[in-house]
Amino acid sequence: MNLLRNERIRELLSSQAHDSLFIDPLLEDSQVGAVTLDLRLGYDFLVSILTRKPSIDTSVDQNHLHRAIGSYFQETRRELGERFVLYPHQIVLCTTLEYVSLPHNIYADILSRSSYTRLGVPVNTMVQPGFRGCVPLELFNHGNSPVELIVGSRICQARFFEIDGAVNYIEPTRSRKYFGHVRPVVSAADMDCEIKKLRGIAERL
Numbered sequence: 001m002n003l004l005r006n007e008r009i010r011e012l013l014s015s016q017a018h019d020s021l022f023i024d025p026l027l028e029d030s031q032v033g034a035v036t037l038d039l040r041l042g043y044d045f046l047v048s049i050l051t052r053k054p055s056i057d058t059s060v061d062q063n064h065l066h067r068a069i070g071s072y073f074q075e076t077r078r079e080l081g082e083r084f085v086l087y088p089h090q091i092v093l094c095t096t097l098e099y100v101s102l103p104h105n106i107y108a109d110i111l112s113r114s115s116y117t118r119l120g121v122p123v124n125t126m127v128q129p130g131f132r133g134c135v136p137l138e139l140f141n142h143g144n145s146p147v148e149l150i151v152g153s154r155i156c157q158a159r160f161f162e163i164d165g166a167v168n169y170i171e172p173t174r175s176r177k178y179f180g181h182v183r184p185v186v187s188a189a190d191m192d193c194e195i196k197k198l199r200g201i202a203e204r205l
Helices: 006-014 193-204
Strands: 022-024 037-048 073-077 083-086 091-101 106-112 124-127 132-140 147-150 154-162
Touching: 037 132, 106 132, 124 132, 132 154
Parallel strands: none
Antiparallel strands: 022 091, 037 073, 037 091, 037 154, 083 147, 091 132, 106 124, 106 154
């Protein structure tokens, strides 16, 4: 496994091969650093809201009135250069401005840039080999003050790792729940197959 450096990142970005690294739009050449590539905050947001229900139900019990997880989030959109306010202890789902396509032998770690970590807004996620879509970001304000984020600002950075051999995710038993999206998507925890199995075990006890 190798961490990609500037020259290799640029080589893959300029390649015309079908299964190569693709990122669009790259608004500035300086987004490509020594061992990272800066990614920008996208337009769309799913903001967590309070509801009358005491908890988010992640079960799939068909005998229970299950409220969709999406009802705990409110959609909103900002244009390039506009501000979005992230309040303390608030979860916001969003995406990168860039559409990213990874080869099947490269994965990426997505980390917040230091400037935003110092404001109490860390980002730490992983993007699997073969991913297609705008990278999903889960933002949480750990600080005590609201933070104004600017759409299009470089909020996070990607580190790319090249592994030996391609990873094939075309498996009938494992679907990719967050593949190919260009807008934020709420948690699909209620769709996990083990939840139904575990509930069945609990009912037999």
